[in-house]
Amino acid sequence: MNKLLIGLLIVAAGTGAFLLLRKNEKTEVNSLNKKWILGKWKFQSHDPVIDTTFQPYQYEFQKDGRLLQSLNDSVKADTFYYEWDKVNQLVWKENKDDSTSEVFSVVLLTRDSLRVRGSDSVTVLLTRVR
Numbered sequence: 001m002n003k004l005l006i007g008l009l010i011v012a013a014g015t016g017a018f019l020l021l022r023k024n025e026k027t028e029v030n031s032l033n034k035k036w037i038l039g040k041w042k043f044q045s046h047d048p049v050i051d052t053t054f055q056p057y058q059y060e061f062q063k064d065g066r067l068l069q070s071l072n073d074s075v076k077a078d079t080f081y082y083e084w085d086k087v088n089q090l091v092w093k094e095n096k097d098d099s100t101s102e103v104f105s106v107v108l109l110t111r112d113s114l115r116v117r118g119s120d121s122v123t124v125l126l127t128r129v130r
Contacts (some may be wrong), residue, residue, distance in 0.1 A: 040129035
């Protein structure tokens with residue numbers, strides 16, 4: 001009887017620790033997501049393929065909210081601005097004070113992959129430039 005009681009206490013303690021660590025892990029991931037977007041990203045693919053003249057751009061998200069867009073072989077970059085709107089939405093503006101913007105739902109954001117879906121339902125995959 002004592003062994004059964006000790007076994008149940010160990011299982012309960014293990015389950016409690018697992019759930020506590022899992023909760024902390026989710027909180028940490030949510031707070032890091034916004035930081036993971038910083039840096040240079042290159043176009044990988046989009047689905048479905050709509051425009052055959054689509055140019056593969058390279059993007060650089062900066063801490064101050066600037067977003068640089070350039071062709072892979074170009075030195076000149078266009079400057080845009082981005083900000084986080086809701087948990088998984090990225091707002092892209094041409095000027096910092098614009099009231100009009102393009103909103104992207106962030107489908108996946110890891111340290112190496114960024115998948116966003118635009119208002120036209122096209123999903124774009126970007127990979128980090130090393």
